[in-house]
Amino acid sequence: MPPRAGRSAVNHWLEAKCAKAFWSQQETTPYRQLHRDTLAWAAPQAGERWLDLGCGSGALSRGLWEASRGQVAEIVGLDCAAVNAEAYEHLRRVLHPAPGSRLRFLTHDFSNGLEIFPDASFDHAISGLSISYAQSWSEAEQRWTTQAYDRLLREVWRVLKPGGRFVFSVNVPEPKWWRVALASLGDAFRSDKPLRFLRRSWRMLRYGRWLKAEARRGRFHYLPAEAVQSKLKAAGFTAVEYRRSYAGQAYVFRAVKGKEDRNISGDRSVSSA
Template sequence: MTLDTTPDRDPAPAPEEDDDLALRRPAAAGESSRASRQWWDRNADEYQEEHGAFLGDDRFTWCPEGLDEAEAQLLGPTAGLRGRTVLEIGAGAAQCSRWLAARGARPVALDISFRQLQHSRRIDEQRGTARVPVVQADAAVLPFADGAFDLACSAYGAVPFSADTAELMREVHRVLRPGGRWVFSVTHPIRWAFSDEPGPEGLTAVGSYFDRTPYVEQGADGRASYVEHHRTLGDRVRELVGAGFTLLDLVEPEWPDRLAQTWGGWSPLRGRHLPGTAIFVARRA
């Protein structure tokens, strides 16, 4: 597998946000992909500065609740990772891939954002460690051969931003070898019925859980600058089964007493009442 992996130029400048309007409206695959790439290129620096300490340089954490793969072992026993090829989808700065590499796995970190992958290079250079192989691509069109990987994972990456997650699941199935695990975390679908606020207002349902209309932020010209897609728990199960996976587990991490910080709409208050994350553990037939 030959990878053109080195971000060595600046991406084309993305349009600036200017009091974007937030609304619910349809958003097709091309618009969603373009908005995600531009949004993450524009916001990668701020995201890594704000959340980098929590994520760590080589920590594999599944969610704002702080569930680590070292503890959960959702990809299988840690000792069994050595020598396994792993595709991290929506990798950001490849923190999870770096953790996997330190345990003898052979990860490839994929992200749609050029700037996020440049942060992966920055971390590698600062640490003086071997570069994590990175690839810029859309998760719904994976640039890899059939059966190229033993495992695939995604910690809040790509899945919520893809307009056609049924196709994304089929693509992951295609690049996995038989028996390979596919584990991904997303915002718990029930959260879509509630205000995305960390305080008491975030405990009141304001919409329908069954409304799958995408959340879109757009400028005055109507161009989307940010798009996120909602699927119910049942939708996710059907997508996985339809792609040829067997669902092994659905993990809903509880908010730990030790965690006092707030991350966007995640907070100790909401975490005591509502699940914030859903982690799907599936196996390729």
């Protein structure tokens, strides 16, 4: 464990109160735009098997199900916070057609890799503002490193079938949470439970300060788009694209596992929404 004990070494993502604070995120205008941008590049089709990394309450899993009209073969949501299983139970009750066992939730910390899945297990993978929180501490160097982050990208490549897409979002360096908050001002009035929305929004802002502080220490990874591109290439992905979203405070990436080898084709960016 890191030598600095106390709050700075705590992983709040494991806590139910942290997970639930972010359940209201999907009600905000910036997140809805991010959700649309991510699903537009995901474009789920009938018969596909999807992995949702750092799934939280399952907003993207729900989006995949609805966009495919319930025709995907399976969606597996994976998150380190066990409380999110409650949200997936709710989704199984309300989604139509009813997904039954085709919508699953697994409690797992992806900082430890994805060894629970065999090679080529999924057609595609998706993730929303999550993979930046893969964390690894080096006892030898006495500092946080990107080892878990880099390994996670390699692991996603491994569990995808050839031709599989990885569509995900990550925060920009030094994200300005106030811009997200400003763009969300009217959302409390549109919420069916405005007081709960405001309480959770306040908690999100508090956790946001913690996230930025830990990112500055190297524990979490708010990287420039070019650095993410380089890491995707090193992991074996090809045809990398990205755009800005989430009130300009996140990138949405799309990358492909090549059908034949690990040779990398050109990368490119596209204009933000």
